[in-house]
Amino acid sequence: MQSPLKHAPLSLLDAENTLASPVPVPSGRAAQMLALTILWHPEPARIGEQFIAPTRAADIAVNRFAPLFAAVAGDCAPLDHRRIARDSLRLRRHRDDGVSLLLPQSRMRVELNGAMLAAPETRCTPEQVDAGLVIGLGGVVLLCVHWMDRLPQPSAIGSLVGVSGAAIRVRELIRQVAATDLPVLLLGEAGSGKELAAQAIHQASARCRSPMVTVNMATVGAALAEADLFGAGTGAFAQARDGIVFLDKIGFAPPVVQAMLRRVLQTGEYRPSGARMKEAARARLIGASDHDLHDGSFNQALLRRLEALVVYLPPLRERRCDIGVLALHFMQSWSARTGCTPELPVAFMSQLCNHDWPGNVRQLGSVVQRAMSAVQAGQPLDVDALMPGVAGRPARTRPNKLSPQAVLDALEANGWLIRNAALALGVSRPSMYKLMEAHPAIRQIGQIAPAEIEAALAAHGGDPGRCAAALKTPSEALRRYLRGRAAGKVL
Known part of the structure; x- marks a missing residue:
């Protein structure tokens, strides 16, 4: 896909540029x-x-x-x-x-x-x-x-997660954009966070107590678009009052609506559908697009007014260092909703971090949540189903080709979780059980004296993961033992 923007975000801190002047992307890495x-x-x-x-x-x-x-x-x-x-x-x-x-x-x-x-x-x-x-x-x-290209900074916008220079730059720009009343154009690939950016601008602005009304122009038919935006009492501008009208996929707006939006930005007024009198358009307009609006098919006079302020949301493949914190954010959100905290294996996380994510942050969130659901349900992580076309996934390995040390290393690297170790080794879970049963150093929980388990728990502060590693027994079995002990059951 061609980049939706030929320039970087506006920099309001650059004295050489006005609010409407795009700042070129630095060409060299020497200062980075x-x-x-x-x-x-x-x-x-x-x-x-x-x-x-x-x-x-x-x-x-x-x-x-x-x-x-x-x-x-x-x-x-x-x-x-x-x-x-x-x-x-x-x-x-x-x-x-x-x-x-x-x-x-x-x-x-x-x-x-x-x-x-x-x-x-x-x-x-x-x-x-x-x-x-x-x-x-x-x-x-x-x-x-x-x-x-800049030092780390704390985030004042919790919804825009990231530690990269690109994430910091976007947050800085949003704070500055929120302090103005000019129209804003958000550009970026699908799933890169344009609606989150619009919400952040709204929440950080003086208009935060008024509504933000969102209209996806790609889902509004040409016959209804005018009424959805300019209907008397029911249109987006009427509902938003002095808040914000956010037009997602604004490039899909019909030509007649584009002309009406241009007049709104030019005069500050609009005539509601079927009305005789004009009304003041008090809402601030934010548009968003995931494709180039300079190709001639979009009303260029409207585009020039929308470009008063431009915020570019970079694709996830250009901010790979953010994948870890984003994945953790989605995992924590899942845990907060379900009350469960399934663990994902390092091998799977490596695949997440090495993927180019054509669907960007939205796709990453969907994959992480599907993976959490699969692990919680006790199902194997089917990487092909979760992330079709991901290169670098582990090939299936014949169990008889694995050394005892490789089995032990996989368990230690994956917190003694059987399903995670099996994924890392590229074997099925039943095969993993057979490899463990044949391993002289790996013990079943029933083979360990309760006194030894209690001593290991005391030595490792009650942490089941560290205790399992010390005892060389699967973490799942140890956790079942501890739950049974707490319930007064004899296992």
């Missing part, structure tokens, strides 16, 4: 900072933490104890997981802004964009870094290597 963002971590609170390297910094050493990652205005901490080696993976920035990955002198599994690395050094082109590099460490942590 190389950043590491935690896409996934066993401790969900760590997701979204960042390390920002100084411009033109020397090698970045990534190990268990360095670098220090931080949330905005939060404490700094290393990755600090036993599956992360003490020896460093090194990231080396080259003069052309490519980046090389130099493997550590350890057995830690290192993945790049879903594929395991074996060569001592792997060089990534500047274009690959522009797209965001997804690095997997130890089968437990996912990082994104990307550029930042």
Whole structure:
């Protein structure tokens, strides 16, 4: 799909440009900072933490104890997981802004964009870094290597989730746009968050106590469009009063309606359908489109007025470092609605982070919620059904080709959850049970003395996941044991 915009968002802070002047996208990377963002971590609170390297910094050493990652205005901490080696993976920035990955002198599994690395050094082109590099460490942590053109900032707009420079830039612009009464044009691909941006503008503006009326012009027939917008007492402008009229997919508005909208913006008045007298149009107009309005089919006089302020919502593939915090946001929303907190395997999260998301944030949210539903129902995560066409999904593996150490590593990397470990290994759940039964180090919960279980719980603060790892027993079985103990049942 052709980009819907030929320029970046308006910058109200740039003295060289007016409110109506598009600011060109910077062409070079020299002033940009190389950043590491935690896409996934066993401790969900760590997701979204960042390390920002100084411009033109020397090698970045990534190990268990360095670098220090931080949330905005939060404490700094290393990755600090036993599956992360003490020896460093090194990231080396080259003069052309490519980046090389130099493997550590350890057995830690290192993945790049879903594929395991074996060569001592792997060089990534500047274009690959522009797209965001997804690095997997130890089968437990996912990082994104990307550029930042500004320092992290706290978000005052909770609905627009993201830690990328692009997300920060959009939030900054929305706050500034909300302080004016000029028309706004929101541009971006389908699912990139245009309606959320319109709601954020409304909520941050002086009009927040008045209604925001939304009309999707793609679903309104030409015969009804005029009445839906300008009907006496029932049209969008009448209902919004001095609030906001948000016209989604404004490019689908019939030519006659486009002409009427141009007159509204030009004169501040409109004549309700069937009425003789004109009425003042007090509402602010926000339009949105997911395709180019400069192709001549749209009323160019109206477009020039709508372009008083332009906000561009970047596609998710241009803000890959936001996938982790967005996925966590959708998981938390699911948990708040259902009261359940299913765990998703790292292998599945890696696929999410490496996908290009043609449906953007909306599609990501749908996939995450379907995955949560499947896990909660005890169903296997069928990646083909959830995300058709995703490259890099694990191929099916013959169980007899797996070593005992690979089985143990998969369980440890996935919190001793059987279904997650099976997905990571590419085997069915029944096959996973057989592999576990044949493994000399893996124990069934019934084989462990209650006193040993109680001692492990005490040693690990009652955390079932850590206790399961220490006992080398499946987490699901241990949790059933604990529920039975709490209910006074003998298992």
